[in-house]
Amino acid sequence: MKNKIEIKNLTKHYGGFTLDNVSFGVPRGSVVGLIGENGAGKSTIIKSLLGVINTDGGEILFDGVPLGRLGKNQRQLTGVVLDDVSLPSAVNLRELNTVMKNMFSRWDEQTFFALTERFRLPRDKKTGEFSKGMKMKTAIAAALSHGAETLILDEPTSGLDPVARDEILDILYDFMQNSGHAVLISSHITSDLEKLCDYVVFIHGGKVAVSGEKDALLEEYAVYGGNISDLDPAAVVRVRRRNYGADALVKRSMIPPSFGTEKTTLEDIMLFFVKGEKL
Amino acid sequence: MKGLFLKDFYNLRQLLLWYGVMMALFVAAAVISKNLSFMMGFGVFITISTASSSMAYDEKDNWYKFARACGLSPLAIAAEKYLLTLALGALSFALLAVCQAVIGEIDWMLNAGFFAINLMIGAVVFPVLFKFGVEKGRLALIAALVAAIALSVLLMSVSGSITTPLALALFTAACLALFALSMWLSAKILGKKDM
Amino acid sequence: MNISINNTSGVSLYEQIYEQIKNAVLSGELKSGDALPTIRSLAKDLRISVITTSRAYDELEKDGFIYSVVGKGSFVAAKGGGKALEEHLRKMEEYLAKAAKLAAYCNVDENTFITAARNALGSDNEK
Numbered sequence: 001m002k003n004k005i006e007i008k009n010l011t012k013h014y015g016g017f018t019l020d021n022v023s024f025g026v027p028r029g030s031v032v033g034l035i036g037e038n039g040a041g042k043s044t045i046i047k048s049l050l051g052v053i054n055t056d057g058g059e060i061l062f063d064g065v066p067l068g069r070l071g072k073n074q075r076q077l078t079g080v081v082l083d084d085v086s087l088p089s090a091v092n093l094r095e096l097n098t099v100m101k102n103m104f105s106r107w108d109e110q111t112f113f114a115l116t117e118r119f120r121l122p123r124d125k126k127t128g129e130f131s132k133g134m135k136m137k138t139a140i141a142a143a144l145s146h147g148a149e150t151l152i153l154d155e156p157t158s159g160l161d162p163v164a165r166d167e168i169l170d171i172l173y174d175f176m177q178n179s180g181h182a183v184l185i186s187s188h189i190t191s192d193l194e195k196l197c198d199y200v201v202f203i204h205g206g207k208v209a210v211s212g213e214k215d216a217l218l219e220e221y222a223v224y225g226g227n228i229s230d231l232d233p234a235a236v237v238r239v240r241r242r243n244y245g246a247d248a249l250v251k252r253s254m255i256p257p258s259f260g261t262e263k264t265t266l267e268d269i270m271l272f273f274v275k276g277e278k279l
Numbered sequence: 280m281k282g283l284f285l286k287d288f289y290n291l292r293q294l295l296l297w298y299g300v301m302m303a304l305f306v307a308a309a310v311i312s313k314n315l316s317f318m319m320g321f322g323v324f325i326t327i328s329t330a331s332s333s334m335a336y337d338e339k340d341n342w343y344k345f346a347r348a349c350g351l352s353p354l355a356i357a358a359e360k361y362l363l364t365l366a367l368g369a370l371s372f373a374l375l376a377v378c379q380a381v382i383g384e385i386d387w388m389l390n391a392g393f394f395a396i397n398l399m400i401g402a403v404v405f406p407v408l409f410k411f412g413v414e415k416g417r418l419a420l421i422a423a424l425v426a427a428i429a430l431s432v433l434l435m436s437v438s439g440s441i442t443t444p445l446a447l448a449l450f451t452a453a454c455l456a457l458f459a460l461s462m463w464l465s466a467k468i469l470g471k472k473d474m
Numbered sequence: 475m476n477i478s479i480n481n482t483s484g485v486s487l488y489e490q491i492y493e494q495i496k497n498a499v500l501s502g503e504l505k506s507g508d509a510l511p512t513i514r515s516l517a518k519d520l521r522i523s524v525i526t527t528s529r530a531y532d533e534l535e536k537d538g539f540i541y542s543v544v545g546k547g548s549f550v551a552a553k554g555g556g557k558a559l560e561e562h563l564r565k566m567e568e569y570l571a572k573a574a575k576l577a578a579y580c581n582v583d584e585n586t587f588i589t590a591a592r593n594a595l596g597s598d599n600e601k
Contacts, residue, residue, distance in 0.1 A: 029524070030524075030525075031523070047473075047474070050347070050348035051347060051348070051350075052344050052347050052348050052473075052474045053473040053474060054471065054473060070350070072350050072351075072352075074350075075349065075350025076349065076350055078350075080345070080348045080349060082341070082344060082345060082348065084341050084344075085341075086340060086341040086342060086344050086345035086348075087340065087342075087345065088286050088289065088290055088336070088340050088342060089336075089339070089340050090289060090290045090336065091286070091289045091290070095285075095289050098285055099282045099285045099286045099289070100282065101282070102281040102282035102285055103282030103283070103349065103351070104282075104349070169521070170518075173517070173518035173521075174518070176514060176517075176518075176524070177512075177514050177515065177518065179514065195521045195522060195523075196521070196523070197523060198523045198524060198525045213525060214523055214525075215486070215487065215488070215523060215525060215526055215529075219486060263482070263484070
């Protein structure tokens with residue numbers, strides 16, 4: 001079965017930054033989390049996927065079709081939530097609905113208002129007066145109301161309180177009850193992704209540092225806080241030296257069971273790769 | 280594109296109301312004083328200014344990024360601004376004719392020339408605004424508007440005597456072509472932009 | 475059905491789900507033919523990846539506790555199927571071992587032991 005989204009050797013040069021040969025896919029029925037620190041290249045990848053920036057190399061395919069060859073209706077099968085929301089601020093939800101109705105061929109007014117009701121968003125207030133959380137929810141409601149099969153979200157939960165983030169997670173789970181859908185979500189709030197994602201792609205310095213099934217990754221790695229010299233060097237992936245000791249990200253399978261290790265989180269993996277060093 | 284027009288209409292409704300009121304005053308003044316030049320100048324101002332104001336809203340809202348992400352082509356996005364300008368220009372044209380009729384005689388050649396100049400100014404200014412944004416392109420905008428008012432005053436003073444209908448028709452056709460070329464150029468600029 | 479997961483325990487998530495469903499089947503809490511939640515609705519409920527729930531269900535099916543019908547979902551398998559039977563036998567032997575140990579401790583002879591066992595079976599059959 002084709003991946004919903006396929007990225008091959010994506011490359012983009014900016015002034016001081018290069019996105020370098022990034023490749024990964026978003027399988028049908030799955031949620032892929034794009035994690036990495038700010039400036040790592042997540043937004044660049046997403047903007048490339050959405051055709052909002054020009055690229056210097058590589059291929060982007062949606063359901064096997066190159067981005068450049070997608071017709072307007074095919075493009076609308078992808079719902080988009082950008083990190084700066086980007087909706088007209090001088091309109092209220094009723095008016096936004098009217099605008100969207102005339103932009104998308106499969107706009108579903110009922111779905112849109114059902115979602116805005118669920119999010120308790122006022123219909124007669126201008127979106128420019130919404131809080132950040134409300135704007136984000138509006139964008140999500142819109143992205144889910146034009147028959148999209150794939151959702152691409154760029155940092156949809158930054159700046160939101162835990163309750164709002166949980167509500168959004170709920171919505172995404174609902175979207176994924178359909179096994180024909182797919183989600184690509186980027187975030188630096190790894191705790192959100194830790195729950196929902198099936199796969200993670202960790203971007204660091206414009207490259208893919210680590211990627212794979214989320215559960216497998218979290219089982220493969222462990223954090224070891226004991227004496228690092230006791231370990232097989234091949235087992236040590238990254239080390240963070242402190243003033244009074246060091247911690248290591250290790251391959252669990254290469255550590256004797258008697259050595260106490262801790263479960264990793266996505267945040268651990270990210271921090272070890274960004275701030276740690278090789279042995 | 281209908282969605283884009285609606286969006287601009289919602290964004291601009293306050294502004295358009297304001298312009299409408301001012302235009303009414305200008306019209307009244309023009310009819311009373313039997314001097315249409317300031318009304319014409321204002322007409323050009325409104326036509327160009329409305330499109331650029333809508334662009335300012337779009338920039339502030341980061342709308343272009345969203346529109347492109349949703350699959351709207353750069354051409355559709357650019358074209359909508361041009362068509363908006365065309366519509367307002369036609370409206371000004373009609374208003375001018377009505378005022379002339381009230382005062383005395385409709386001067387079609389003057390009106391056509393005025394409409395053509397409208398188009399020409401838009402054709403020059405819009406690609407600049409698309410490329411540099413409304414803030415940075417402001418200088419170009421002001422220069423264009425000053426030129427507009429000057430040209431319309433000039434046009435008023437030489438109308439009827441110099442241009443033949445054929446020459447005017449050619450001039451108008453040339454301005455339309457320039458307008459279309461500008462639209463294509465703006466689409467190219469939007470397409471190349473990293474948002 | 476009542477399933478919960480513990481993120482901090484050393485046991486992997488899919489194992490936790492596997493154990494809980496297995497125990498529910500063995501204890502009779504889930505009866506043969508009962509429908510299980512879909513892997514996606516369970517993933518949503520527990521706030522985890524669908525790959526995790528899918529893996530748990532795959533293992534349960536492999537071991538004979540549940541079966542899946544394409545387009546319909548997953549259901550509890552008939553009693554006595556595959557590994558379920560194995561589990562039951564193992565538990566039975568475990569209990570018997572305990573009883574035998576107790577008998578030895580109390581110096582109960584073999585005949586008394588077997589009579590007691592027959593009584594237990596008999597009384598159970600009457601239930």
